Amino acid sequence: MGFVAQGLQGLQRAVLPMIAVAYGMRDESFGLFAALGLGLVIAAVGGGLAYLNWRRLTYTVGETDIRVESGILSRAARSVPFERIQDVSLEQTLLPRLFGLVQVRFETGAGGKDELSLRYLSEEEGERLRDVVRARKDGADAENSAVAAESADAETTVEEPARVLFAMDLRRLLTFGMFEFSLAVVAVVGGALQTFGDFLPFDIWELEEWQRVFAGPFGQLESLGRTARIMGGILGVVSLLAVGVATGVVRTVLRDWGFLLERTAKGFRRRRGLLTRTDVVMPVHRVQAVRIGTGLVRGRFGWHALSFVSLAQDSGSSNHVVAPFGQMDELRPIIAEAGFEPPPEDLVWQRGAANARIDSAVASAVLLAPVAIAAILLGRPWLALLPVAAAVFLGLRQAYLWRFERHALSPAQLFVGSGWLVPKLSIASRVKLQSVEISQHILGRWRGYATLHLGLAGGTLSIGGIPVPRAEELRSAVLSSIARTDFSELGQ
Amino acid sequence: MDDTPPAVAGTEPPKPPSKPLSSQDPVPRPEDAPGFGDDTLTPLHPNHVKVLRIEISLFTVPFVIGSLVLETALLLPAGSFIVPVVLAAALLIIRVPLRRYHARGFAMGADRLRVVRGLLFRSDTVVPFGRVQHIDVNQGPLERAYGLATLTLHTAGSHNASVHLPGLLNEDALSMRETIRAHIKRETV
Numbered sequence: 003m004g005f006v007a008q009g010l011q012g013l014q015r016a017v018l019p020m021i022a023v024a025y026g027m028r029d030e031s032f033g034l035f036a037a038l039g040l041g042l043v044i045a046a047v048g049g050g051l052a053y054l055n056w057r058r059l060t061y062t063v064g065e066t067d068i069r070v071e072s073g074i075l076s077r078a079a080r081s082v083p084f085e086r087i088q089d090v091s092l093e094q095t096l097l098p099r100l101f102g103l104v105q106v107r108f109e110t111g112a113g114g115k116d117e118l119s120l121r122y123l124s125e126e127e128g129e130r131l132r133d134v135v136r137a138r139k140d141g142a143d144a145e146n147s148a149v150a151a152e153s154a155d156a157e158t159t160v161e162e163p164a165r166v167l168f169a170m171d172l173r174r175l176l177t178f179g180m181f182e183f184s185l186a187v188v189a190v191v192g193g194a195l196q197t198f199g200d201f202l203p204f205d206i207w208e209l210e211e212w213q214r215v216f217a218g219p220f221g222q223l224e225s226l227g228r229t230a231r232i233m234g235g236i237l238g239v240v241s242l243l244a245v246g247v248a249t250g251v252v253r254t255v256l257r258d259w260g261f262l263l264e265r266t267a268k269g270f271r272r273r274r275g276l277l278t279r280t281d282v283v284m285p286v287h288r289v290q291a292v293r294i295g296t297g298l299v300r301g302r303f304g305w306h307a308l309s310f311v312s313l314a315q316d317s318g319s320s321n322h323v324v325a326p327f328g329q330m331d332e333l334r335p336i337i338a339e340a341g342f343e344p345p346p347e348d349l350v351w352q353r354g355a356a357n358a359r360i361d362s363a364v365a366s367a368v369l370l371a372p373v374a375i376a377a378i379l380l381g382r383p384w385l386a387l388l389p390v391a392a393a394v395f396l397g398l399r400q401a402y403l404w405r406f407e408r409h410a411l412s413p414a415q416l417f418v419g420s421g422w423l424v425p426k427l428s429i430a431s432r433v434k435l436q437s438v439e440i441s442q443h444i445l446g447r448w449r450g451y452a453t454l455h456l457g458l459a460g461g462t463l464s465i466g467g468i469p470v471p472r473a474e475e476l477r478s479a480v481l482s483s484i485a486r487t488d489f490s491e492l493g494q
Numbered sequence: 495m496d497d498t499p500p501a502v503a504g505t506e507p508p509k510p511p512s513k514p515l516s517s518q519d520p521v522p523r524p525e526d527a528p529g530f531g532d533d534t535l536t537p538l539h540p541n542h543v544k545v546l547r548i549e550i551s552l553f554t555v556p557f558v559i560g561s562l563v564l565e566t567a568l569l570l571p572a573g574s575f576i577v578p579v580v581l582a583a584a585l586l587i588i589r590v591p592l593r594r595y596h597a598r599g600f601a602m603g604a605d606r607l608r609v610v611r612g613l614l615f616r617s618d619t620v621v622p623f624g625r626v627q628h629i630d631v632n633q634g635p636l637e638r639a640y641g642l643a644t645l646t647l648h649t650a651g652s653h654n655a656s657v658h659l660p661g662l663l664n665e666d667a668l669s670m671r672e673t674i675r676a677h678i679k680r681e682t683v
Contacts, residue, residue, distance in 0.1 A: 313650065436651030439619040447616060457625070457651020464653070477620065484622045485605045 061120060063134055068108070070118060082108060082118050088288060088313065090132040092281040099279060104128040108135070109313075132283075136268060164264040164271065167336050168325045175258060178327035179251030181300040187249045188242065263324050265339055270310075272324060284322055288312045289340045290459045291430035293321060294333065298423050308333045310340060311428075311461035321461065342429050345417050351408040355451040358467030359404040363397040370396075409465050411479055416456070418465055430456065430463055432483035440473050456480065535599035535610060541640040542598075542661030546591035548636055554583035600659055602670065605677065607647065609659050621657050623677040625649050631667045643667040647674070 021037075051074075059072040067083045089109040098104065098121075106128045107119040123131070170178070259276035269285040291311040300306075306328060309321040325333055334344050370389040377386035403422055410417040416435075418428045436457030446452055452473045456463040465476070561579040565572070593613055601608040606622045630646040637643060637660075644660040645667045662670070 436625045436649040437619060437621045437654045437657065439617055439654055441612075441615065441617040443616075444614050455653050457621075457649050457654045459650040460652060462653045481606060481620055481622060485624060487624065 056122075063131070063138075066138075068118075068135065070120065080118060084135060084138040087135055089283055089285065090135050091283065092128050092132065094275075094279040096277040098122055099277075106131055164266040166262065167265050167270070167339060168261070168263040168328060168332065170258060170261040170327065174327065175255055175261075176251060178258065178305075179254035180247060181297055181305065181327075182250030182254045183243075183246045184249045184253065185242070185246045188245060258326055261326065263336070270324060270340070272322070282322065284310060284312060286340060289342075290434050291428055291461060291463065292337055292340060292342050293461075294427045294429075296424060296426075300327075301425065304329050306330055306333055308336055311458060313460040337429070342431065343412070343415060345410065345427070345429070346412070349410045349412060349417065351410045351417075351419075352468070352472065353404060353408050354465070354467040355469045356404055357449050358446070358451040359400040361445055361449060362467075363400040366396040367393040407466075409468075409476075411476060414483075416463075416476075416480065418463060428463055430458060432480050433487050434459070435463075435480055435484055438477045438480055440470075440477060442470075534601050535608075536601060537599050538595060538661030539642055539663050539666075540595075541642055541663075543591045543595045545636050545640055545642060545661070546594055547587055550587050550590060551583075554586060558583060595661075598661065602673075607657075607659070607670075607674070609657055619654055619657050621647050621649060621654075623674050625651075626674060626678060629671050629674055631664075631671055633664065645670055 054074050055072075058074050058077075059070070061068065061070045064081075067081045068087075069079065069081045071077060071079045087108050091107045091109065093105045093107060094103070095105075102125050103122045104125050104127075105119055105121045106123055120131075256276045256278075258274050261274040262272070264271045266283070269283055269288075271281070271283045273279070273281045289310045289312055293309050293311060294306050295309070296306045307323060308325040308328070309323045311321055325336055330344075337344050370393045373389040374386040377383070377389070399422060406419070406422070406425065408419050411432075414432055416430045416432055418430070420426050420428075436459060438457070439455040440452045441455060442452045446467075450470055451467050452470050454465045454468060454473045454476055456465075465473075468476075557579055558576075561575040564575040597613050597616070598611045600610065605624065606620050608618070608620045610616070610618045627648045627650055630644075630648070632644045632646065633642070634644075641664050642660070643662055643664040644658055645662055646659070647657045649655060649657070
């Protein structure tokens with residue numbers, strides 16, 4: 003069945019050459035037939051290859067590992083031990099979904115293309131595989147395979163009911179979409195017009211053509227004078243905004259339709275997507291840090307997004323979004339469920355070094371100064387105001403950053419707040435950090451400030467522009483926490 | 495600006511440490527492990543300077559050849575290309591390796607390794623042994639000729655996923671590897 007879906011997906015690739023041939027031969031009487039023929043050939047070849055691929059790809063679930071053998075001419079065999087599989091996630095794009103097929107991905111931490119994935123399995127087979135891998139993994143962990151696997155099997159059959167941690171209804175989804183304003187579609191349409199503009203009956207980049215087009219139906223509008231033109235301008239802006247909001251809503255609905263985060267016996271389980279449906283499970287102990295982000299406008303309304311940092315990849319991004327759009331009160335229980343604590347009220351926050359901010363502001367001013375001088379020398383003193391204004395803006399930004407970028411250390415966690423207009427808070431467990439680096443550039447050494455980089459599995463975490471003694475204090479505190487627990491004990 | 499750490503002054507590379515490993519017998523608890531001040535940094539093996547010199551010499555060769563070509567083209571009075579290039583190369587070869595050498599150092603604690611490096615961009619990294627995923631000891635052809643090796647510690651972190659410590663005597667690097675490996679094993683079992 004899988005190769006049918008793959009062949010159909012291959013058809014998508016046949017469409018463009020077909021159009022190209024149809025266009026190239028549009029003067030010939032047999033042009034259309036040639037295009038159809040080409041499409042058929044491409045589909046047949048694609049389908050045949052897909053069938054061969056399907057015939058030659060086999061997987062075996064062994065005692066300790068899963069093996070996949072594939073390849074038509076050159077053969078490849080891969081074995082992945084169960085203990086190394088961090089997570090099994092299921093993904094369904096539109097076409098396979100219509101056929102009831104699913105892609106099973108085994109997350110090992112290898113990242114991206116190196117991950118093992120099996121495409122076009124039936125849904126039941128995908129679920130079964132996931133359960134088998136989990137049961138075997140538990141068995142391998144317990145080092146007593148026979149007994150443990152049995153008990154694990156028993157465990158999976160009487161799995162405790164999942165608790166819903168976060169879900170989004172349609173109303174929430176639409177509100178979320180409103181904030182996901184995006185003009186990407188305008189850019190895409192503009193680019194498409196530039197590329198395929200030749201097909202239009204007139205040249206859209208010629209002003210006179212536009213005037214001629216508008217002179218017809220909009221002739222009387224033109225004669226109405228300035229008010230009408232301003233109205234037209236407002237109308238244009240409003241329609242642009244409408245397009246942006248519509249794009250945001252559509253994209254959000256497609257991506258986050260039926261968003262459901264549950265706490266199961268095995269960890270967090272997230273399902274989402276309208277056309278492409280994904281089903282991801284994250285073991286709780288794999289969560290290395292949590293991040294709370296927000297947006298420029300939505301932050302004013304108290305909406306935040308929560309994501310987990312872990313070694314596993316989530317469709318290209320290393321963070322797993324677990325609550326894309328919620329109020330802080332909704333996010334706190336999820337944070338607690340992951341074993342992290344939201345910043346307590348009495349937490350002592352520390353600011354960075356003021357002289358680091360001053361240096362940054364001065365550096366940007368120094369860079370902008372030649373521009374202003376050049377403008378004055380060229381006899382355009384008014385133009386010189388632009389870089390001056392930019393320098394003032396950047397200086398104010400640094401002052402604001404100094405005021406609001408902060409970090410704090412609690413007995414178990416490290417809090418780092420960053421960002422100017424769009425504040426972001428990272429909460430990392432001190433024990434789960436991997437290494438600590440204090441780095442200084444030459445100015446920093448002279449002026450006595452440093453950047454603290456913390457090794458975080460699956461993400462980056464750093465605190466910039468803090469005084470050297472503070473950096474050393476943080477380092478020794480974090481190191482003493484790390485040294486108490488070995489990496490292999492982190493899972494427990 | 496003065497980039498030489500206080501531990502090593504003077505222009506001549508000091509004698510290599512006979513045993514860079516601090517082997518305290520009852521292993522101290524992590525809490526009272528030695529906090530390394532700047533004075534506990536161990537310098538690298540002096541041969542590291544020679545390796546750096548050869549590397550920089552190889553780097554300057556294309557520039558010298560280029561200036562020779564320009565010189566034979568007789569565009570400007572004789573010596574206007576080759577003299578500054580050779581002077582700059584000489585400065586690089588004599589001065590930079592020494593300064594780099596003095597800027598680098600490491601400290602082996604009971605449960606962590608500290609690596610310090612960098613002239614303009616100074617970095618001071620500490621890797622706890624408990625977070626080391628695997629350990630490499632690499633020898634390039636130059637390093638082999640001088641009996642040196644580079645120790646690389648890999649962690650799971652995205653930043654500083656691998657920390658390199660060049661310029662160790664090969665035997666020292668191997669024994670450091672064993673120490674770290676033993677530590678990991680002890681904590682795991």
